[in-house]
Amino acid sequence: MKSNIIKKILFALTLLILSVFSNGQYAVFFAIWIFTALLLFAVRKLPRWKGFLIAFLVIGIGYYIGMDVAPFLPISSVIIITIIFSLVASLPYLIDSFFSKHRSAFISTLIFPTTAVLIEYAYHYVDPFGTWWHFAYTQESQTVLLQSVSVLGMGYITFLITWFASVSNWVYEQRNKWSNVKKGVLIYGLVLGLTLIYGAYRVQFQKPNSETIRIASISALDSLKNGIDLQGLNDKERANDVKIETRRNTSKLNQYLFDRSIAEAKAGAKIVFWAETNGIILKEDENELYRQASQIASQQDIYLGLGIAVVDPTNSKYLENKFVLFDKNGSKVIDYWKGISVPGAEAPISNNTATGIQKIETQYGTIAGVICFDLDFPNYLKGPKELIFCWRQVMIIKKLTNYILIWLSLEP
Template identity: 35%
Template sequence: MKKTLENKYFAVLIIFSFLVYIMSNGEWCIPIFAWIYPILFLCMIYLNRTRKVCLIISSIYAIGFIVQFWRAIGMDIKICIIVAILLSFLKVLPYIYWSKSKMRFQDTIIFASIMVSIEYIIYLVYPILGGLSDAYTQYHNLYLLQMVTVTGIYGITFLIYWTAAMVIWIWNNKSKKEYIRKYIIVYGSVVGLVFAYGVVMFHFAGNSDKSVRIAGVTVPISELLNNDEDVYSAFYTNTFTDENITNARSKLSSVAEELFLKTELEAQAGAKIVFWSELNGAVLKQDEDMLLQRASDMAKQEEIYLIVSLLVKTPYVDLKENKTVSFNPQGELISEYFKHGRSIGELCQKGDGILKSFDTEYGRIAPFICSDMAFLSKIQQAGRDNVDILIVPASDWKEMTLLAAKTAIVRGVENGSNIIRHTNNGMSIVSDFRGSVLAQTDYFQSDTKTLSAQVIAKGRFTLYSYIGNLFVYLCNLYLLGSFILPKIKRLIKK
């Protein structure tokens, strides 16, 4: 009877853990659950240290990933299942270690360090998947978020998993009050320092009153690119006719007319910098020069910085150009940037990923395009080059837009840059270098499809821009020392 009750309670724990994990990230994210589910997983191991429990945890990771992210990342369901299984094999490794460990204090640090290393490996394999880390769920916790100015997102990952391990460790040693006291003080001191640093960085570091009005404009282009027979044929097939080309040019010309009209209206409303969201300047190669000349004339006429986002298609050439072209108020071309971080199946030329920033009277500005924001090493250029404002034209779909917005906000904090991200089919945001969201608009609820806001014109220095993922390497060194040094000592004793 007792055994049956224990099995029932354990089954309830499994179901509860699964539900909490599903809501810890992805479409139904409740940020506090990102802290709770690792504790529940460790509770399962505390109650039953068998291989079966690790298999259950791995299964929860796999199934949960599909539920959380399938629609958000836009993968074919078969590919998503394969990715989920592979990730689950990686993410269960810290729990396997914990189940076999002696559950000492140092094992809590090893547990957290293993997860940090695994998340970094996932990022290296496919950076866009790295953007699904639990760390991004904490973007509203602005004091905690300042930690990324030193450690990047991996400091938050470490703290989440170290906290979980400490909860179980303290419970496991609750009868040894004198023994655990000094370690609780160590843990509490680290957490205290993190939040003290966060308070200082949020309230006192790099404040600026200078701002500039920036507008992001968009037109509903997705329907035309994906479902219009003429435009789709011209951009995505080699079986188009002369009539398709003629009709496509006419339809895209109408889109450009609307974009320039919106640009003019925003400039007359006081915007000093105007940019188009990703893909909006869809144009056939033969019409590109004419469109760029008009953009140059518009920038000069309205005395604005104009950043046009283009999707340029050359007939019979598979790879399109997804790029931004920037003009100063004199109408001079000052920057051309090609998208570097292409999504799966995106048939566009791969840019070199080198920052194309330019100085203005409103600070140093650099454009990055949509998923480029997932590439840590590329965005670090913004911090090192003292970029004050990152202009991010984007194109989303409804289910993924919040994930993309979180990534952009965190990238801005890491590198001390202010962010304005304007998108088709999603949530557009303006955030400052501290992570505070200053403005936002929903494409699906907006009549104008425009985001216009005062953006802080001065960024700030961050250590992370220069040291990069040093924290990850330190975690790896700690792991190496923890596993290798004891073996060396045993060999020396022999």
């Protein structure tokens, strides 16, 4: 009796540990493969709703710990998001339980992964955080495996992981029927093997053979940003003094970035980028900054990309998060605005514009501009029609999210 209790406790602890390392900031690529298989095993051994509850709790604990990667959200918001995600992520396990009488045939192993892929796709399509927590991100270190995404999309990685869980459990249930086991393992092994062969071929034999150039990415010193008081610009009593001080500090900051850009150009860099919002400028000084950037790009014979925060104190949404690129002639060739802000502290202050990916053909290849969180929304990046639809959809969801946070008396 005691030994059984100890075994159950150890199994539960193993599930919890694997849950923490299966996704999020602590993700280890193999953990999610083992975790999904063991959790499916555990859920199938329990009554339907008890198994669903266990899946909900275990997934939720791992998600909550891993969500520490988003410290900008209040704890209450993280708890709400955790509950929603855990409910959705547990649904494939619940649906699988309704097919307990039809698991003898190998074709039944497709029920769980197919359900998981469809639910994941639907969830991330409407999730205000985009594709955060997608299964595919857990495999970021597995270059060979990830080549399949170029053909079948991110959902294929989810399918392989969840199908592995389903096949593993099927093999266990069919362990006394070796002929069936061999056929099932052969089918899954063939699919996974072809996937890895394709990936290995791309990695080993489709390497770029063109000449390379030096590219520099520049970030500003934190100390140069400490004296910039953006909130104070909205204080009517001291707005003028703050503006003078802000202009002085942003000038130092931006000059530092320009000096670094020139130094990198002299060191041989042909393309120089500033990191997101590392440059800061008042709206009324924006054109002067561009004039200086244009001159440097032309003089140094480089492509110069500015990651800048344009601050407009006259607008309640005072932040314009931009990537602006100048070519070797000093012409502005890309003027990209961040389209989607991270819910929480960033969204209420951001003035976004859905411009879509902008690109330019150069002698070095194609240069394209897009900023951070926008990349978590594949539909936003596809094209004009999808861009408008997805942008409106995300804006509606984000507004609803902020209304909920306000209703809960939380800071949005």
